[in-house]
Amino acid sequence: MNEITSTLNDFLITTKSSAALILNGKGKLITSLNIDYGDSVAAMSAAILSMSEKFLIDLDKGVLKQLFLKTSEGVVIGNKISGSNFIIAFSKDGSNLGLLMRSTEEAAIELSKNSLLK
Template identity: 65%
Template sequence: MNEITIILNEFLIQTKSSSALISGAKGKLITSLHLDYSDSVAAMSDAILSMSDKFLTDLAKGSLKQLYLKTTDGGVAVMNKINNSHSVIVFSSDGSNLGLFLRNIDELSTKLSGISLLK
């Protein structure tokens, strides 16, 4: 395992999340864990983040840092920017530990931003 995969795996275990991925510029998949169709998910996530960021910018509400999605069955997906070109998306089937999850994904992004491949 490389450094990025180790960090993501530790995060999944710590937060009891089910899967994660990191994408780069234009939705290019960097890595993923326990996720089917990772390339497609990375591309779709990039589109969602780009449109959401543009939406906030157009409304003069600042720039996007984190996007939270909740499913009807209680699952969550949180997308967090690592920097201007990379983001991490984490999925959990249980949103009951949401506070811990949101705080930890922000810390995860900060940790990942120090890795040379993601600068």
């Protein structure tokens, strides 16, 4: 298991998230854990992130750092790693949302130290 996948796996265990992936700004999957069709999920996530970034810029509200989506089956957290790379986490339990958001940001900071994600 490489360093990026190991960090992602540790994140899943620590946060009890059900799945996670890392993608670049063009929607290319870098790695994923517990996700079927990771390439498609990465491409769709990139579209959501790109539109969200443009939305914030158009409204002069700064740059996108973290994105939160609540679904009928849990939550999705997206966090910028560095440049245009993102980590996306899926959790069936939204009751620990603050901890999940902070942990996702901490994982992003840890992943930004990896030369492949700078």
